[in-house]
Amino acid sequence: MSSLVRKNILNITPYIPGRPIEEVKRQLGLKDIVKLASNENPLGPSPRAVNAIKRAILKINRYPDGSCFYFKNALAKKFRLRAENFICGNGSDELIDIIIKTFVEEDEEILTADVTFLEYEIISKINNRQIITVPLKYFKYDLEAIKRRINKKTKLIFISNPNNPTGTYVTSYEVEEFFRDMPEDLIVVLDEAYDLFVDADDFPNSLSYLNSKNIIIMKTFSKSYGLAGLRVGFAISRPHFIQSMDRARPPFNVNTLAQAAAIAALEDKKFFRKTKDTILREKRYLYGSLDKLGIPYIHSVANFILMDVGRDGMAVFRDMLKFGVIVRDMKQYGLKNFIRVTIGTHRENERFIKVLKKIL
Ligand SMILES: Cc1ncc(COP(=O)(O)O)c(C=O)c1O
Numbered sequence: 001m002s003s004l005v006r007k008n009i010l011n012i013t014p015y016i017p018g019r020p021i022e023e024v025k026r027q028l029g030l031k032d033i034v035k036l037a038s039n040e041n042p043l044g045p046s047p048r049a050v051n052a053i054k055r056a057i058l059k060i061n062r063y064p065d066g067s068c069f070y071f072k073n074a075l076a077k078k079f080r081l082r083a084e085n086f087i088c089g090n091g092s093d094e095l096i097d098i099i100i101k102t103f104v105e106e107d108e109e110i111l112t113a114d115v116t117f118l119e120y121e122i123i124s125k126i127n128n129r130q131i132i133t134v135p136l137k138y139f140k141y142d143l144e145a146i147k148r149r150i151n152k153k154t155k156l157i158f159i160s161n162p163n164n165p166t167g168t169y170v171t172s173y174e175v176e177e178f179f180r181d182m183p184e185d186l187i188v189v190l191d192e193a194y195d196l197f198v199d200a201d202d203f204p205n206s207l208s209y210l211n212s213k214n215i216i217i218m219k220t221f222s223k224s225y226g227l228a229g230l231r232v233g234f235a236i237s238r239p240h241f242i243q244s245m246d247r248a249r250p251p252f253n254v255n256t257l258a259q260a261a262a263i264a265a266l267e268d269k270k271f272f273r274k275t276k277d278t279i280l281r282e283k284r285y286l287y288g289s290l291d292k293l294g295i296p297y298i299h300s301v302a303n304f305i306l307m308d309v310g311r312d313g314m315a316v317f318r319d320m321l322k323f324g325v326i327v328r329d330m331k332q333y334g335l336k337n338f339i340r341v342t343i344g345t346h347r348e349n350e351r352f353i354k355v356l357k358k359i360l
Contacts (some may be wrong), residue, residue, distance in 0.1 A: 008128045015122050019326050030324045034348045037328045038201045039164065039194070039304045041226030042344040043278060045261070046271040049227060052264035053257045064256040069256070074263045075234060080208065084239040087246060088262075090253045092193060092220040096123045099156065099216060099235070101248040103187055104129050108155035113141045115165065115333045117191065120158040125255070139298050140168040141177040154186050161204070162194045165333055165340045167300025172204040179213050187214045187241070193233075194302035196224035196272070197279050203301070207236070216241060221258075223303060224275055225265040232258040279303045282343045289353045291351030293360070304342045306330070309360065319359040325352050 004008065018037025025033055065071075072083040079085075089095035096119055104110060106128070110121045114133035124131040129350035130153075134146045141159055150157075162169045172176075182188070190206045206217045216237040222228035232254055235245070265271070284303055290297050297307040309316045316339055330338040341352060 006128075008125055012122060012125050013116055013332070016332055017079045017354040018328055019321070021326070024321060024324070028321065028324070033324045033326065034344065034351050035326045036342040036344050036348060036352055037326045037340075038228070039223055039302070039342045040228045041223060041275055041303075042273070042342070042348060043162055043226060043275055044264040045226040045229075046268040047266040048268040048271065049225070049261035051360060052260040056257055056260035058208070060256055063329070064252050064254060064259060066251045066253075068254055068259055071263055071343065073257045078266050079236065081207075081210075081236065084241070084242060085210070085236050086234055087237075087242050087249065088232065088234045088254045088259075089249075090233075090255075090258075091222060091231040092191065092218045093119055094121075094231075094253060095218055095233055095235045095245075096120060096158075096191075097127070098187075098245050099187075099189060100124060100127050100129055100247045102241075102245045104155045106235070109151070110156045110158065111146055111149060111152040111154055112158040113146065113160075113163070115335060116141070116158070117160045117164045117193075118332060120160075136163075136166065136168075139166040141170050142335055143170055147178055147182075150183060150186065154183075157186065157188045158191060159188065160191045160193070161206075162192075162198060162300070163329070164193065164302070165304070165330060165335075166298050166306050167194075167302045167304055168303050169198065169200065171200075171202040173202065175204040175206070175209075182213065184214065187216060189216045189218060193218070193220045194223055195219065196331060197303045198278060198301040199280060200301050210236065210238065214241075221262050221265060224272060225268075226271070226275070227258070227261055230255075230258040230261055232262045237320050238298060252323055278345065279343050282346060282349050285346065286341070286343060286349055286353070289349075293353075293357060295356075295360075305338050306335070306338055306340050308338055309356075310337060313337055316356075316359065320352075320355050323355040323358070325355045327352070 068088040072086045110131040172219040220233035328340040
Protein backbone atom coordinates (compact mmCIF):
# COMPACT_ATOMS: atom_id res chain seq x y z
CA MET A 1 0.00 0.00 0.00
CA SER A 2 1.34 3.44 -0.83
CA SER A 3 2.05 5.45 2.30
CA LEU A 4 -0.25 8.38 1.31
CA VAL A 5 2.48 10.73 2.58
CA ARG A 6 3.81 13.56 0.40
CA LYS A 7 7.17 12.70 -1.18
CA ASN A 8 9.00 15.70 0.27
CA ILE A 9 8.00 14.63 3.77
CA LEU A 10 9.34 11.11 3.18
CA ASN A 11 12.64 12.62 2.00
CA ILE A 12 13.20 14.61 5.21
CA THR A 13 15.72 13.51 7.81
CA PRO A 14 13.94 14.60 10.99
CA TYR A 15 15.65 17.02 13.38
CA ILE A 16 17.18 15.14 16.29
CA PRO A 17 17.03 17.33 19.41
CA GLY A 18 19.40 17.06 22.39
CA ARG A 19 18.38 14.14 24.62
CA PRO A 20 15.98 15.26 27.39
CA ILE A 21 17.21 14.84 30.98
CA GLU A 22 14.19 12.78 32.11
CA GLU A 23 14.55 10.35 29.19
CA VAL A 24 18.24 9.71 29.96
CA LYS A 25 17.44 9.24 33.67
CA ARG A 26 14.76 6.69 32.81
CA GLN A 27 16.78 4.74 30.26
CA LEU A 28 20.11 4.60 32.05
CA GLY A 29 18.82 4.58 35.62
CA LEU A 30 21.01 7.59 36.45
CA LYS A 31 20.04 10.24 38.99
CA ASP A 32 22.39 13.14 38.43
CA ILE A 33 22.40 14.27 34.81
CA VAL A 34 24.20 17.21 33.26
CA LYS A 35 22.65 18.41 29.99
CA LEU A 36 24.94 20.42 27.76
CA ALA A 37 23.24 19.59 24.48
CA SER A 38 20.71 22.27 23.48
CA ASN A 39 22.35 25.64 24.20
CA GLU A 40 19.89 26.40 26.98
CA ASN A 41 20.48 28.78 29.88
CA PRO A 42 22.15 26.79 32.70
CA LEU A 43 20.97 29.22 35.42
CA GLY A 44 17.29 28.35 35.00
CA PRO A 45 14.59 30.77 33.85
CA SER A 46 14.58 34.50 34.57
CA PRO A 47 13.06 34.88 38.11
CA ARG A 48 10.99 37.83 36.94
CA ALA A 49 9.54 35.63 34.21
CA VAL A 50 8.63 32.96 36.75
CA ASN A 51 6.73 35.51 38.85
CA ALA A 52 4.92 36.81 35.78
CA ILE A 53 3.85 33.26 34.91
CA LYS A 54 2.44 32.80 38.42
CA ARG A 55 0.37 35.94 37.96
CA ALA A 56 -0.82 35.00 34.46
CA ILE A 57 -1.71 31.40 35.18
CA LEU A 58 -5.27 32.12 36.30
CA LYS A 59 -5.99 33.53 32.86
CA ILE A 60 -5.30 30.37 30.91
CA ASN A 61 -8.98 29.50 30.53
CA ARG A 62 -8.98 32.29 27.91
CA TYR A 63 -7.27 32.22 24.53
CA PRO A 64 -4.05 34.20 24.40
CA ASP A 65 -3.91 37.71 22.96
CA GLY A 66 -3.46 36.75 19.32
CA SER A 67 -1.99 40.14 18.47
CA CYS A 68 0.63 40.01 21.29
CA PHE A 69 -0.29 43.66 21.98
CA TYR A 70 1.58 44.18 25.27
CA PHE A 71 4.46 41.94 24.24
CA LYS A 72 5.05 43.83 20.99
CA ASN A 73 4.79 47.16 22.79
CA ALA A 74 7.40 46.00 25.32
CA LEU A 75 9.67 44.94 22.44
CA ALA A 76 9.10 48.27 20.68
CA LYS A 77 10.14 50.14 23.83
CA LYS A 78 13.23 47.97 24.30
CA PHE A 79 14.43 48.33 20.69
CA ARG A 80 13.18 51.90 20.20
CA LEU A 81 11.03 50.83 17.27
CA ARG A 82 7.29 50.59 16.63
CA ALA A 83 5.05 47.66 17.55
CA GLU A 84 4.42 47.31 13.80
CA ASN A 85 8.05 46.25 13.39
CA PHE A 86 7.51 42.99 15.29
CA ILE A 87 6.00 39.55 14.81
CA CYS A 88 6.11 36.99 17.62
CA GLY A 89 6.43 33.24 17.24
CA ASN A 90 6.13 29.93 19.04
CA GLY A 91 9.91 29.91 19.22
CA SER A 92 11.92 31.33 16.35
CA ASP A 93 11.55 27.89 14.74
CA GLU A 94 7.98 28.82 13.92
CA LEU A 95 9.10 32.13 12.44
CA ILE A 96 11.41 30.30 10.00
CA ASP A 97 8.33 28.44 8.77
CA ILE A 98 6.20 31.59 8.57
CA ILE A 99 8.95 33.43 6.66
CA ILE A 100 9.29 30.65 4.08
CA LYS A 101 5.51 30.33 3.67
CA THR A 102 5.11 34.09 3.25
CA PHE A 103 7.87 34.81 0.76
CA VAL A 104 9.07 31.80 -1.22
CA GLU A 105 7.15 30.74 -4.33
CA GLU A 106 7.29 27.16 -5.60
CA ASP A 107 9.96 27.86 -8.22
CA GLU A 108 12.12 30.09 -6.00
CA GLU A 109 15.19 29.13 -3.96
CA ILE A 110 16.52 29.59 -0.47
CA LEU A 111 20.23 30.02 0.21
CA THR A 112 22.14 29.27 3.39
CA ALA A 113 25.44 27.77 4.56
CA ASP A 114 26.62 24.25 5.09
CA VAL A 115 27.11 23.78 8.11
CA THR A 116 24.43 25.78 9.92
CA PHE A 117 21.20 25.48 11.93
CA LEU A 118 19.46 22.42 10.48
CA GLU A 119 15.95 23.79 10.72
CA TYR A 120 16.46 26.08 7.69
CA GLU A 121 16.83 23.00 5.53
CA ILE A 122 14.21 20.87 7.26
CA ILE A 123 11.51 23.56 7.21
CA SER A 124 12.32 24.42 3.57
CA LYS A 125 11.83 20.78 2.64
CA ILE A 126 8.60 20.45 4.62
CA ASN A 127 7.33 23.39 2.56
CA ASN A 128 8.61 21.74 -0.62
CA ARG A 129 11.04 24.55 -1.30
CA GLN A 130 14.49 24.21 -2.80
CA ILE A 131 17.39 25.08 -0.45
CA ILE A 132 20.94 25.56 -1.72
CA THR A 133 23.84 25.43 0.73
CA VAL A 134 27.24 27.06 0.38
CA PRO A 135 30.19 25.58 2.35
CA LEU A 136 31.59 27.46 5.33
CA LYS A 137 35.10 28.91 5.05
CA TYR A 138 37.25 28.16 8.11
CA PHE A 139 34.05 27.27 9.99
CA LYS A 140 32.55 30.69 9.15
CA TYR A 141 29.71 31.77 6.85
CA ASP A 142 31.35 32.68 3.54
CA LEU A 143 29.22 35.68 2.60
CA GLU A 144 31.22 36.36 -0.58
CA ALA A 145 30.57 32.82 -1.85
CA ILE A 146 26.90 33.05 -0.86
CA LYS A 147 26.58 36.32 -2.77
CA ARG A 148 28.16 34.72 -5.86
CA ARG A 149 25.60 31.92 -5.65
CA ILE A 150 22.61 34.32 -5.86
CA ASN A 151 20.63 33.90 -9.08
CA LYS A 152 17.25 34.99 -10.45
CA LYS A 153 15.47 32.32 -8.43
CA THR A 154 17.00 33.26 -5.06
CA LYS A 155 14.34 34.67 -2.73
CA LEU A 156 15.59 34.16 0.84
CA ILE A 157 19.01 33.93 2.45
CA PHE A 158 19.31 32.57 5.99
CA ILE A 159 22.35 33.69 7.95
CA SER A 160 22.77 32.36 11.47
CA ASN A 161 24.83 35.00 13.25
CA PRO A 162 26.42 33.73 15.48
CA ASN A 163 26.31 30.44 13.64
CA ASN A 164 25.01 27.29 15.28
CA PRO A 165 26.87 24.88 15.61
CA THR A 166 30.24 26.59 15.03
CA GLY A 167 29.86 29.64 17.31
CA THR A 168 31.55 31.85 14.70
CA TYR A 169 30.15 35.16 13.45
CA VAL A 170 30.18 37.41 10.41
CA THR A 171 31.52 40.91 11.11
CA SER A 172 29.93 44.29 10.50
CA TYR A 173 32.38 44.84 7.63
CA GLU A 174 31.44 41.53 5.98
CA VAL A 175 27.72 42.27 6.32
CA GLU A 176 28.21 45.76 4.88
CA GLU A 177 30.04 44.31 1.86
CA PHE A 178 27.37 41.62 1.51
CA PHE A 179 24.58 44.19 1.34
CA ARG A 180 26.45 46.38 -1.16
CA ASP A 181 24.66 46.08 -4.54
CA MET A 182 22.45 43.29 -3.21
CA PRO A 183 19.55 42.59 -5.64
CA GLU A 184 16.30 44.13 -4.40
CA ASP A 185 14.06 41.16 -5.09
CA LEU A 186 15.29 38.97 -2.26
CA ILE A 187 15.19 39.00 1.54
CA VAL A 188 18.05 38.40 3.96
CA VAL A 189 17.16 36.78 7.29
CA LEU A 190 19.67 37.37 10.07
CA ASP A 191 19.02 34.79 12.77
CA GLU A 192 20.48 36.28 15.95
CA ALA A 193 19.42 33.60 18.44
CA TYR A 194 22.72 33.99 20.34
CA ASP A 195 23.49 37.70 19.86
CA LEU A 196 23.27 38.61 23.55
CA PHE A 197 26.24 36.34 24.37
CA VAL A 198 28.53 38.04 21.87
CA ASP A 199 31.60 39.83 23.18
CA ALA A 200 33.05 41.22 19.95
CA ASP A 201 33.20 44.89 18.94
CA ASP A 202 32.81 44.14 15.23
CA PHE A 203 29.53 42.21 15.55
CA PRO A 204 27.09 43.87 13.10
CA ASN A 205 24.32 46.21 14.20
CA SER A 206 21.68 44.57 12.04
CA LEU A 207 18.99 47.06 13.05
CA SER A 208 20.87 49.78 11.17
CA TYR A 209 19.76 48.07 7.91
CA LEU A 210 16.10 47.89 8.85
CA ASN A 211 14.91 50.75 6.66
CA SER A 212 17.34 50.46 3.80
CA LYS A 213 17.51 46.72 3.05
CA ASN A 214 15.12 43.79 2.70
CA ILE A 215 15.97 42.30 6.02
CA ILE A 216 14.29 40.22 8.73
CA ILE A 217 16.06 39.85 12.08
CA MET A 218 15.08 36.89 14.27
CA LYS A 219 15.70 36.63 18.01
CA THR A 220 14.62 34.22 20.71
CA PHE A 221 13.88 33.98 24.44
CA SER A 222 15.16 30.38 24.50
CA LYS A 223 18.82 31.14 25.15
CA SER A 224 19.87 34.24 27.12
CA TYR A 225 16.46 34.67 28.80
CA GLY A 226 16.18 31.02 29.86
CA LEU A 227 12.70 30.39 28.43
CA ALA A 228 13.32 27.53 25.96
CA GLY A 229 10.48 25.45 27.41
CA LEU A 230 7.91 28.18 26.81
CA ARG A 231 8.65 28.53 23.07
CA VAL A 232 8.85 32.23 22.35
CA GLY A 233 10.77 34.17 19.73
CA PHE A 234 10.25 37.24 17.58
CA ALA A 235 11.26 38.83 14.30
CA ILE A 236 11.91 42.46 13.44
CA SER A 237 11.31 43.91 10.00
CA ARG A 238 9.59 46.68 8.10
CA PRO A 239 5.81 46.87 8.73
CA HIS A 240 5.03 45.81 5.16
CA PHE A 241 6.87 42.49 5.60
CA ILE A 242 5.47 42.00 9.10
CA GLN A 243 1.88 42.46 7.90
CA SER A 244 2.44 39.89 5.17
CA MET A 245 3.95 37.40 7.62
CA ASP A 246 0.99 37.91 9.94
CA ARG A 247 -1.22 36.41 7.23
CA ALA A 248 0.70 33.12 7.43
CA ARG A 249 0.74 33.06 11.27
CA PRO A 250 -1.58 30.79 13.25
CA PRO A 251 -3.97 33.05 15.23
CA PHE A 252 -2.91 32.14 18.80
CA ASN A 253 0.67 31.06 18.22
CA VAL A 254 2.24 32.54 21.37
CA ASN A 255 0.56 31.31 24.54
CA THR A 256 -0.52 33.49 27.47
CA LEU A 257 2.25 32.35 29.84
CA ALA A 258 4.93 32.82 27.20
CA GLN A 259 3.80 36.38 26.50
CA ALA A 260 3.72 37.32 30.19
CA ALA A 261 7.09 35.71 30.87
CA ALA A 262 8.79 37.29 27.87
CA ILE A 263 7.64 40.81 28.83
CA ALA A 264 9.03 40.31 32.34
CA ALA A 265 12.28 38.69 31.14
CA LEU A 266 13.01 41.65 28.86
CA GLU A 267 13.34 43.81 31.99
CA ASP A 268 15.31 41.28 34.04
CA LYS A 269 18.67 43.00 33.71
CA LYS A 270 20.09 41.31 36.81
CA PHE A 271 19.40 37.81 35.49
CA PHE A 272 20.74 38.66 32.06
CA ARG A 273 23.96 40.12 33.50
CA LYS A 274 24.50 37.05 35.63
CA THR A 275 23.88 34.81 32.61
CA LYS A 276 26.34 36.63 30.40
CA ASP A 277 29.01 36.81 33.13
CA THR A 278 28.65 33.07 33.75
CA ILE A 279 28.93 32.19 30.07
CA LEU A 280 31.99 34.38 29.46
CA ARG A 281 33.77 33.19 32.64
CA GLU A 282 32.97 29.54 32.01
CA LYS A 283 33.99 29.79 28.38
CA ARG A 284 37.47 30.79 29.58
CA TYR A 285 37.49 27.83 31.97
CA LEU A 286 36.50 25.40 29.18
CA TYR A 287 39.04 26.84 26.72
CA GLY A 288 41.78 26.44 29.34
CA SER A 289 40.76 22.86 30.16
CA LEU A 290 40.51 21.87 26.47
CA ASP A 291 43.94 23.42 25.83
CA LYS A 292 45.40 21.28 28.62
CA LEU A 293 43.77 18.17 27.13
CA GLY A 294 45.02 19.09 23.64
CA ILE A 295 41.51 19.10 22.20
CA PRO A 296 41.12 21.56 19.30
CA TYR A 297 38.03 23.77 19.37
CA ILE A 298 36.50 26.64 17.41
CA HIS A 299 36.49 30.02 19.18
CA SER A 300 32.87 30.81 19.93
CA VAL A 301 30.96 34.04 20.59
CA ALA A 302 27.89 32.04 21.62
CA ASN A 303 27.05 29.84 24.64
CA PHE A 304 28.42 26.62 23.13
CA ILE A 305 31.73 25.28 21.84
CA LEU A 306 32.32 23.01 18.85
CA MET A 307 35.28 20.71 19.46
CA ASP A 308 37.22 18.14 17.46
CA VAL A 309 37.44 15.06 19.66
CA GLY A 310 39.65 13.23 17.13
CA ARG A 311 37.38 10.21 16.90
CA ASP A 312 33.77 9.36 16.17
CA GLY A 313 31.74 12.06 17.93
CA MET A 314 28.76 9.72 18.19
CA ALA A 315 30.85 7.24 20.19
CA VAL A 316 32.04 10.07 22.46
CA PHE A 317 28.43 11.19 22.93
CA ARG A 318 27.40 7.61 23.90
CA ASP A 319 30.35 7.15 26.25
CA MET A 320 29.66 10.46 28.00
CA LEU A 321 25.99 9.57 28.34
CA LYS A 322 26.91 6.51 30.43
CA PHE A 323 28.45 8.94 32.92
CA GLY A 324 25.36 11.16 32.91
CA VAL A 325 26.70 13.95 30.68
CA ILE A 326 24.59 14.78 27.61
CA VAL A 327 26.47 16.55 24.80
CA ARG A 328 25.52 16.86 21.13
CA ASP A 329 27.12 14.66 18.50
CA MET A 330 27.47 16.37 15.12
CA LYS A 331 26.65 13.46 12.80
CA GLN A 332 23.49 15.13 11.49
CA TYR A 333 25.57 18.19 10.65
CA GLY A 334 28.15 16.09 8.78
CA LEU A 335 30.92 16.84 11.31
CA LYS A 336 31.85 13.29 12.24
CA ASN A 337 34.66 13.83 14.73
CA PHE A 338 33.09 16.78 16.51
CA ILE A 339 30.83 17.33 19.47
CA ARG A 340 29.07 20.56 20.45
CA VAL A 341 28.99 21.38 24.14
CA THR A 342 26.77 24.04 25.70
CA ILE A 343 28.54 26.15 28.31
CA GLY A 344 27.01 25.24 31.68
CA THR A 345 27.53 26.23 35.30
CA HIS A 346 31.00 25.71 36.76
CA ARG A 347 29.96 22.44 38.40
CA GLU A 348 28.53 21.15 35.12
CA ASN A 349 31.58 22.16 33.11
CA GLU A 350 33.96 20.54 35.61
CA ARG A 351 31.96 17.34 35.38
CA PHE A 352 32.06 17.48 31.58
CA ILE A 353 35.86 17.92 31.56
CA LYS A 354 36.31 15.12 34.11
CA VAL A 355 34.24 12.67 32.07
CA LEU A 356 35.88 13.75 28.80
CA LYS A 357 39.32 13.04 30.33
CA LYS A 358 38.13 9.66 31.46
CA ILE A 359 36.77 8.49 28.13
CA LEU A 360 39.32 9.90 25.69
C1 LIG B 1 20.48 29.54 15.17
C2 LIG B 1 19.20 29.16 15.82
N1 LIG B 1 18.06 29.72 15.40
C3 LIG B 1 16.88 29.42 15.95
C4 LIG B 1 16.80 28.49 16.97
C5 LIG B 1 15.44 28.14 17.49
O1 LIG B 1 15.18 28.76 18.65
P1 LIG B 1 13.73 28.71 19.31
O2 LIG B 1 13.89 27.97 20.58
O3 LIG B 1 13.39 30.16 19.50
O4 LIG B 1 12.80 28.03 18.35
C6 LIG B 1 17.93 27.87 17.44
C7 LIG B 1 17.83 26.87 18.51
O5 LIG B 1 18.71 26.14 18.82
C8 LIG B 1 19.17 28.20 16.84
O6 LIG B 1 20.30 27.61 17.23
